[in-house]
Amino acid sequence: GAGVSQSPSNKVTEKGKDVELRCDPISGHTALYWYRQSLGQGLEFLIYFQGNSAPDKSGLPSDRFSAERTGGSVSTLTIQRTQQEDSAVYLCASSLLVGIAGGGDEQFFGPGTRLTVL
Amino acid sequence: AQSVTQPDIHITVSEGASLELRCNYSYGATPYLFWYVQSPGQGLQLLLKYFSGDTLVQGIKGFEAEFKRSQSSFNLRKPSVHWSDAAEYFCAVGARAAGNKLTFGGGTRVLVKP
Numbered sequence: 409g410a411g412v413s414q415s416p417s418n419k420v421t422e423k424g425k426d427v428e429l430r431c432d433p434i435s436g437h438t439a440l441y442w443y444r445q446s447l448g449q450g451l452e453f454l455i456y457f458q459g460n461s462a463p464d465k466s467g468l469p470s471d472r473f474s475a476e477r478t479g480g481s482v483s484t485l486t487i488q489r490t491q492q493e494d495s496a497v498y499l500c501a502s503s504l505l506v507g508i509a510g511g512g513d514e515q516f517f518g519p520g521t522r523l524t525v526l
Numbered sequence: 527a528q529s530v531t532q533p534d535i536h537i538t539v540s541e542g543a544s545l546e547l548r549c550n551y552s553y554g555a556t557p558y559l560f561w562y563v564q565s566p567g568q569g570l571q572l573l574l575k576y577f578s579g580d581t582l583v584q585g586i587k588g589f590e591a592e593f594k595r596s597q598s599s600f601n602l603r604k605p606s607v608h609w610s611d612a613a614e615y616f617c618a619v620g621a622r623a624a625g626n627k628l629t630f631g632g633g634t635r636v637l638v639k640p
Binding site: 439441443450451452453456458464467499501503505513514515516517518519520 | 558560562568569570571572575577616618620622625626627628629630631632633
């Protein structure tokens with residue numbers, strides 16, 4: 409089936425504007441992750457959703473960042489009042505969480521959204 | 527807390543030569559370990575993973591990696607490199623107890639000389 413998709417693929421915005429990034433996970437995957445890849449910080453975890461549990465927001469860098477996952481499927485990452493340091497590639501991944509017996513909890517990554525804040 | 531170190535930022539290798547990328551991790555229990563590859567402008571593709579069992583794991587594109595608990599290492603190897611292997615490689619560690627969120631190393635960029 410289809411892999412993880414993200415939109416838009418590129419986003420250019422002005423400092424201070426809000427942006428929304430979308431992730432469509434693989435159908436049936438219960439876990440969804442957001443990561444950020446930037447020159448200065450490398451690849452870093454942002455937030456994790458698993459089923460109906462409260463999300464793990466421990467990686468969000470500031471309260472300007474938020475995310476939601478509607479209906480256990482599509483997720484939106486919102487960055488308010490964007491700053492130049494928010495420029496990065498935002499990656500989404502999804503996983504089935506089958507455990508070791510099922511071959512392990514592999515994460516499948518989308519192509520990313522490249523965000524540029526001017 | 528989990529951490530991953532990839533000591534080599536860049537490696538240049540001749541086509542047909544062998545390749546070894548180093549990865550050291552820090553985690554209290556047995557982690558899940560992964561190697562991903564990222565070609566320019568592309569997303570992350572999983573090369574191989576270790577969850578349990580045989581410590582030598584085979585992956586796609588002729589890559590293999592060996593989990594050595596005593597050295598906290600998970601080095602990636604390929605016997606004969608092809609020009610298409612030029613890319614950036616990331617080692618990552620995750621743990622089910624932590625929701626499987628991945629901690630990545632800084633990456634190793636591999637250049638292949640003809």
